[in-house]
Amino acid sequence: MAEAKYDVLGIGNAIFDVLVQTDERFLSLHGMTKGGMMLIDEARAESIYRDMGPAVEMSGGSAANTIVGIANLGARAAYVGKVKDDQIGRLYTHDIRAAQVAFETKPASGGPATGCSYILVTPDGERTMNTYLGAAQELTPDDIDAAQVAASAFVYLEGYLWDPDSAKQAFVKASTIAHASGRQVALTLSDAFCVDRYRDEFLDLMRKGTVDLIFANEAELHSLYQTADFDTALKQLRRDIRLGVVTRSEKGCVVASNDGVIAVPAFPVDTIVDTTGAGDLFAAGFLFGLVRGAGFEAAGRLGALAAAEIIQHIGARPQVSLRELAEKGGLPV
């Protein structure tokens, strides 16, 4: 197996985040389920946007956030995702490249605009997302560069990508090439409602070995196995996947592997401002730990550290050097 050129290659929906601080009333007025991600069409996007307060904008997208976090920690990272060649798409491209991520996906020249997510942040720090996929759903298997996948130690996929059909094919193509090259494939389940839509398909991906490593939060795990009992769900997860990492917010995370189950605590945080990207950045820290050959415990602590940084400010991209934070915390970089 050739030495990898990239430590992690992420594939996901390239989404521009439009963040606004709001209250619970706005969510219920618009029939939104707090904490979830809802796919919306252009008409609904316009109606939500019209009622929203003033916003702050920045590049986002679940896997992209993870990949930017990995690059910020100092690993070699690449990203595949579709934007349109419009103003927002150009901002997006700038941001991810400026974060030292290799990003060469050809932007769409026609069709829908660059995707965006209207993210409503309530005073408790919870985020509720309304995503217009736009150009992101135009990702096809042709956007997967076989040589790049083969040259990446890990391929990281987001469950959100399982929504558009052609993206599913891109996803499976990437996994097939990765495995043929002796690489590993990780998947984040992304969202409990997303799991609810694709439960059987996700279980199939796990059981057939299309993915080797799963990231899930508690709600996603419960949705996957349709049980309210954590231990029951975890037992089933261990049967279905070689490595499963379950994040539990302030309770930290649980890493379930052939070696057994270990729990890693969360990093204490003074004030939670905005949980957008918490899971994405946890995955960044954890994957970075694996890349560096750290044990599961150190990887879990790196994940906790990155997640703690991201929830203390608005937006899902780091505002400081995670590498320096990790060094100060005595974690392997």
Next chain:
Amino acid sequence: MAEAKYDVLGIGNAIFDVLVQTDERFLSLHGMTKGGMMLIDEARAESIYRDMGPAVEMSGGSAANTIVGIANLGARAAYVGKVKDDQIGRLYTHDIRAAQVAFETKPASGGPATGCSYILVTPDGERTMNTYLGAAQELTPDDIDAAQVAASAFVYLEGYLWDPDSAKQAFVKASTIAHASGRQVALTLSDAFCVDRYRDEFLDLMRKGTVDLIFANEAELHSLYQTADFDTALKQLRRDIRLGVVTRSEKGCVVASNDGVIAVPAFPVDTIVDTTGAGDLFAAGFLFGLVRGAGFEAAGRLGALAAAEIIQHIGARPQVSLRELAEKGGLPV
């Protein structure tokens, strides 16, 4: 004189802010003068942007920031500024309207893109701006609605607007209508380099009574009168204008009027994150105080309060209710 429909009408360059945290090295590499605002063309915009780190975007523009602050404090505010009918222009329009500001300027359907400013924030919190005016410079006298100006108690103009020729004419038209309707006209000098370019014209505007009230910071005041001595400059300011308000960063502000000169302290701030918008928000608080009929001291304290909020986070738009802050601080709202 009819009762005013708007308390303050702001006219300025409508600019989308692209903010990035950087270091002194970046500024010197690109030949930028720290703390200033430089006008750049598209080629230079591209070259700076290519080298910049990942950014956060939000609506800005000096007078627009002031007007949003005034609306946030609870007064009736309107804004005139030119964007293009493009993605960024639509974000801009949304944000200012969502801030409860009346904004009806017709967007340009062709020509240059919506203006933007690449704002580099150094670790000391200082901001250095590189502004591509784009569509903002297409503002013409036709964009000034005489009825709206006549119905606004204050017209607030930014010195930056003095750069494009047609905007100058719009500026003078607004002042003429305002005075004919018994309204008052305020001007912020905007930037020491801007004052250096237009010193004689600005002095002319003051001495001829085109403007009634001037906002300036120390650097702008010194540039205006080409003296390093504060008291000398202040003495000249008092001769040239009925009401002059000079901000002095952590030293607070000085209000010079026919009643004499009073000094108002700044609000203590723990950590300065980003000074972008400090002057804009000071003007918001001060004008709001005048609108409410508060004395100069209370107006100065309102200005200091609004400026203190804005420098504790990234970006020049308030992140909390200034009205609530003012109420808690025992200031008139």
